[in-house]
Amino acid sequence: MSAARLKEVWPAAAPPKPREWVRENLLAGYARDVNFAMRGSGTAKPFVYLDLAFEDAAVKFQKSLPPLREAAGQFSLYGNRLVVMATKGWVTADQGGRVDAAGTSFIIPDTSVKDGAPGIARIEASGQVTAALSLLNRPPLSVMEKAGLPVDLASGRVALSGTLSLPLRKGVTPDEITYHYRGRIRGAASDVLVPGESLSAEVLGLSGDQDHVQIEGDGALSGVPGSLIWRQAVGPAAERATAAAGQPPPVRVNGTIELSQATVDALRIGLPKGSVFGRGEGRYEVVIDKGVCAKADTGERSGRAWPADPGAELAAERGGHRSAATARAAGRAAAGGGAVARGGGVAGLWPCHAGTGGGLRRALFDRVDLRGWFRGAVELVGRGARAPGINIRSGVLDLRRMPDGSGGSGSSGGSSGGTGPITLQLDRMQVTDSIALTGFRGRFSTTGGLNGDFTAALNGQTGVSGVVVPKDGGFATRIQSEDAGGVFRAAGVLRHGSGGTFDMSLVPAPGAPGEYDGQIEVKNTRIKDAPSMAALLNAVSVVGLIDALAGQGILFTTVEAKFRLGATHLIVHESSAVGPSIGLSMDGNYDLERSVLNMRGVISPIDPAQCGWPGVHPQGRGADWLCLHVEGGGG
Incomplete structure (x- = not known):
């Protein structure tokens, strides 16, 4: 029919x-x-x-x-x-x-x-x-x-x-x-689910209802093994959300991805070769908002990776259609801790693309540990085909434990642009066992060698500023302050200093990793509450007597010194301090670990020839001199 x-x-x-x-x-x-x-x-x-x-x-x-x-x-x-x-x-x-x-x-x-x-x-x-x-x-x-x-x-x-x-x-x-x-997709491939990247999988799960569409499963992202859950809001609920927010609800993508140098290469992240080693797995989440500038974020670990959770932020743009993504990510190490980076790079990141060129836009690691010499938050900022910029957002940097054993006398200081610009915002930079710079803020370039400027507080007390320039395969540093006495107090060298300008230069000591040759010039500083003998000698002159009666201490208009600074010691090769009422010269050493002095010198008005120290010559004084040999606690 x-x-x-x-x-x-x-x-x-x-x-x-x-x-x-x-x-x-x-x-x-x-x-x-x-x-x-x-x-x-x-x-x-x-x-x-x-x-x-x-x-x-x-x-x-x-x-x-x-x-x-x-x-x-x-x-x-x-x-x-x-x-x-x-x-x-x-x-x-x-x-x-x-x-x-x-x-x-x-x-x-x-x-x-x-x-x-x-x-x-x-x-x-x-x-x-x-x-x-x-x-x-x-x-x-x-x-x-x-x-x-x-x-x-x-x-x-x-x-x-x-x-x-x-x-x-x-x-x-x-x-x-x-x-x-609910169903399954076999032989799946897509260039749309994750903007700018190709996704392939033997089997993906497909599910949905009147509120959402979801695709999930294991596969490869641009050839890198991983997994994803792609979720898109739809239907009346999405329409109501669009009306409330003024734009459609976002697409969400999260999952896992292998972290390795292969990941960096395949996703065109833009880090130098050899920046990443090891292999691991990371978790990520991406939120893609239609009509907003594109971003995407991830977390990661390598087999020797960051020990804690990072997040990231990237950008993607496809043929004039811009989408936005925000993500918080957490990774899980496949194997123990240790450094993820060597040279100027870090391990596996999620890719960011601008147009069809690819490359990193921005990646943030909340906590980074580089073999103990650095712990903190790091941000990488893409610069197209050039090496990414490095922003140290917080943390502690220990120059004593850096891989070359110094604060820059190795090859890193002489880099010819192997890394991008570096911005430092450190909680603490440990220079020696007893000297640290806190609240460190600096901007540096590696073009032609490490160079830049910075500000900080010496041992958390006195403000200093500085400039770094390339020098003999390493870098030289000039540090200045408007409170020379405060610098000496903060360094534990002289507890009674006050005022004056401070200007010090440091260059890596030849053949002595971790040590610096330096010069200091100080103008118009005073020593208050000086020891009795120094105060008595100062009062011998009319100017010194007036200063003493006024409670202003001993004035030195010029202080100069040449020295070598190591992790545990300060060796003064020659120094002099000259003021209107008193002058002195001194050499010797200072134990920074124990705060112990071993110095010799002369103070006016005693003739230095009587001391038997022909190498010690005070400047600008008369014929009478007092010979000194100082041992014991500093200050």
């Missing part, structure tokens, strides 16, 4: 809604093995039973979907319950070709319900991913369109099962449609 003949013989006395459904939705085909029964009495509504098999049929299961063609299956009407089951058939999507719909069924639980009887479609489908997403994109769902994504966002074959429920009446709104589905 043909479909047309079936419609003709359908009993007029039978319930109208099943008859209407058959007339509107059975477009073609043949019926066989028809069983029909109707039972009733009097004026009561009769009970109707109809069962038939159909083949070569064209059936419209749901108004928003294309008809099922070459269909075969079973039709059943049992009282008010209508069921159509397809054991064979396919639909043709707007894009992507045919979708096999064998196993799909349509149910009206109660055809007697007025003003919108519920209709339920249980969907079984397999075909190309593009075709399946194209069906989801048909009105009124328009899943992909509302998500701002193309239906061809991924290639591969998908098999899925789902359920769709809606009232059977005209003017149905998206709020009245509920659905959910």
